Amino acid sequence: MDQFINTPITEKIASGLKAGDSVFITGTIYVARDAAHKRMTEALERGEELPIDIKDSTIYYMGPSPAREGRPIGSAGPTTSSRMDKYAPVLLDLGEKAMIGKGKRSKEVIDAMIRNHAVYFAAIGGAGALLSKCITSSEVVCYEDLGAEAIRKITVENFPVIVVIDSEGTNLYETAGKFSS
């Protein structure tokens, strides 16, 4: 079914989403990919605070192309989530409630999702131009030296995603991937 939700995505909202739902997200979300996740994990290991407010946060695994003049962002589609699998369980345990990316997740991530009632969405891979139209603002929050991999805060309006793994661990890739006509 179609669901329209606003951030922050709380435990209550996440628990109401089921694998296969089409969801349109409006509000503020963070953007981070490999290098930023590595730095956040290293900061935690040193006992430092995270540079983002992790509680009830949504992280979009994405590294945009540069924005042309007058636009908030360039092409902005999802990157492959499995590269964040090593880092995601710790962030989920700290309160991250939703992840947006594409592709499979590890058992460790799914276990952490169930434990924390979190949800994993897929955005359409390779639709970066289309998805950029749902982003109304973008600012770099930290790690600016990482270029396309810096952590950003973006505002989205009816950003289209599909629930792939829900808070109970039901996985759409396992069921839908067996399609036959």
Place this chain on the structure above:
Amino acid sequence: MIREMDTKLLTEQIKEMCMEVNHQLSDDMEKAMKCAFEEEKSELGKKILSQLQDNLKIAKEERIPICQDTGMAVVFLEIGQDIHFQGTAVEDAVNEGVRLGYQEGYLRKSVVGDPIFRENTKDNTPAVIHYSLVPGDQVKITLAPKGFGSENMSRVFMLKPSDGMDGVKNAILTAVKDAGPNACPPMVVGVGIGGTFEKCAILAKKALTRPVNVHSDIPYVKELEEEMLDKINGLGIGPGGLGGTITALAVNINTFATHIAGLPVAVNICCHVNRHIVREI
């Protein structure tokens, strides 16, 4: 007759090609994507393919890259042996073209200078360049920026001669199954069979630059391309990996002689943003 060519010409061409190829698919790919949308049987798959049609339209009209991963620049240079280059080194001229194209075209800089220390070079250089010498006095430039969502799912299999054709088919299906949703299906599957360890990988990469509506001119290879496309689409992975009848748009296979003891097979997977552009100068 020796033709004199200033390497600046390579720089100018490659700069333009980088910008063009990232905003607009080639005609063969555009047609294949449209056909996929028309033929897909799953409702969700069809919806995704419809959105990918919209994506291509927005990319072309508004000059937003089709995909934010504007790739690592792979360049095939087929150089006529009757050319004498003047000016900067050919490699530098190619990299300068990539640098200018990615800077002026608002394309993402996705290259790190060292694979372990991983500092971004900030201009998407260096390119990966494959040179070959051919008869004549022209240069054929093929540019194929490669995104790594699908590159990461590519494989080389060093099969035994006794594995034969069944082994080859199994290798292709294994790579595609393992790639699943990670490689942004519908994919284009480039396959290299034969050669050595590195030769089969280059054959597979080159296969991805062949138009998706053109089959191999070797009869058994053409048959294999058709059979593998059917088998891959029978896997049910579908658009976005969310189920459907279109998992791949094409399987392009190149072959080469090999050693009595070996049967190398490389499977280079590309997403639906299979960018390739050719110019001859």
